[in-house]
Amino acid sequence: MDTLETRELRYFLAVAEELHFGRAAERLGMAQPPLSRAIQQLERRLGVALLTRNRRGVALTGAGEVLLHEGRAALDAATAAARRTRRAGGADAPGGSGNRLVLAVKAAAAHDLLQKLLDAYAAQPDAAEIEVLPSGMCEQEEMLRDGRADVALMHAPFDSLAGFDSEELMREGQIAVLPAGHPLAARRTLTLAEVGDIPGLPLARWPRHGVYPPGPGPEIRDQTQLAQLIALGRTVTVFPESARSWLWAAHATVPVTDAPPVVTHIAWPPHSRSVALAGLIRTATGL
Amino acid sequence: MDTLETRELRYFLAVAEELHFGRAAERLGMAQPPLSRAIQQLERRLGVALLTRNRRGVALTGAGEVLLHEGRAALDAATAAARRTRRAGGADAPGGSGNRLVLAVKAAAAHDLLQKLLDAYAAQPDAAEIEVLPSGMCEQEEMLRDGRADVALMHAPFDSLAGFDSEELMREGQIAVLPAGHPLAARRTLTLAEVGDIPGLPLARWPRHGVYPPGPGPEIRDQTQLAQLIALGRTVTVFPESARSWLWAAHATVPVTDAPPVVTHIAWPPHSRSVALAGLIRTATGL
């Protein structure tokens, strides 16, 4: 009566994202007519218009926008429930809820901290097995939300901690990473404005939630590619200090004085009850 | 494949809470055999044992515990999606997502602050309609989670803000509320230890998440009952200072020096995108 079936949510989200019944149906692996009907039934059940089908395409109504956000959260929660339950499956120790934790980490970020954390936790007597799940740029949020991960290392202000519990682990400044031979590499400090306005050396751009910000610089896919482009003198970037651990000889670094500090947090879904997770958090905050 | 149907969640939660297939089926308004079968199918689909059916009753496995927590969150999210979408339904202003907000408030708490907030917000040019939803003691969390409310006033450390975004609005000390004639009413200050150990005047107990803490004092249902019992000299309590706004002539108050301060927050689900909500939060923090 007042709860939505996940099938309805899946269908609506597909249509709301594609804004096209045919493509949405294809994505769902079904035919278009039953999808149309399902959406109509959903609208009738809710007593609300979700989509406006006008000439040439489909658009979301206000209520449709709401359902797009809320529905995504609900669907993530449902798949998270399935995944976490499955993961807790093998371990049937009474009381304990699973002896394996999945930790999502941005690839090549906070490497030293991660190493220390894993070592310290593994030394605990009742340590669970930790699976490190490398993730893309801002993917940890999503992974925590849909249950692919149980806990994550996240970096404010890049990642949003909204909706998670978290503890601060480390705070560091940022540095500009330049080609070794560049004139500015001789400077003792730089400002964001200076780094962003180097003639012939545009700032690298990497995706935030799947989209690249506008600008002249190259679009970065992974850290290796970024390192190479900098070494070749094609781009420049601003990174947390801990990036020094993966720099090449062909790189130079200069502190950026007015860049906001990068704060590494350990974050987890707020309703978590696992003892293994509690142990990991305790270890992390005690470092 | 890797997502649970809300029907499955409803069924499992009913069984997990009742720990009895027959009663769970009755609560769900269905017969017992199909429920048994549905749970078996769920276990097979997940590849995980959720319940141990031994002689005389049912118990949760570790994985079952996990699904109990995660599933409740997922089901709440699904019903929240339905409710909020329905609520946004009437208002179909392009871009805007609904022009009505439901604000959950603990009955008779922070009355002055609430009055100021409502007045200030109503004075805004683009103010949405605010529906004030009175809630029980720790019910606001649940209401925000399952979509009955869009935003809430919550009181740390009584309510848990975990999983919500929030802003601090007010911080206040606590006072002991005593019968007017009581000897201790003449004191200038009291400590928690003193209030908790008054001969013949036990501390009132009110429910935290549905259960009453143990103790000799009376179990309180609502504020009026509490006020009456105090006036009659049957109990005593410690309350935030703002409780003064609803006290009777037969009550006396004494500051409690070592009670933790009570912090009133405005809290909302972290993924909210509504402009009306943003306006209310701006108004609240600007008070």
Place this chain on the structure above:
DNA sequence: GCCCTGTCATACCCGGCGGGTATCACCGAA
């Protein structure tokens, strides 16, 4: 020891509904 009771599982049947195919109605562009 018996039977009886309470519990969950099994067996079987049926109706509804979710999904498929074929087709229509509509609009915009050539």
Place this chain on the structure above:
DNA sequence: TTCGGTGATACCCGCCGGGTATGACAGGGC
């Protein structure tokens, strides 16, 4: 005008969710 592309409608079918009847099994009372 016609044609391509869109979503909606019509109709059919098979599956599965739900019901009833019954079984299996373990305790507790007499």
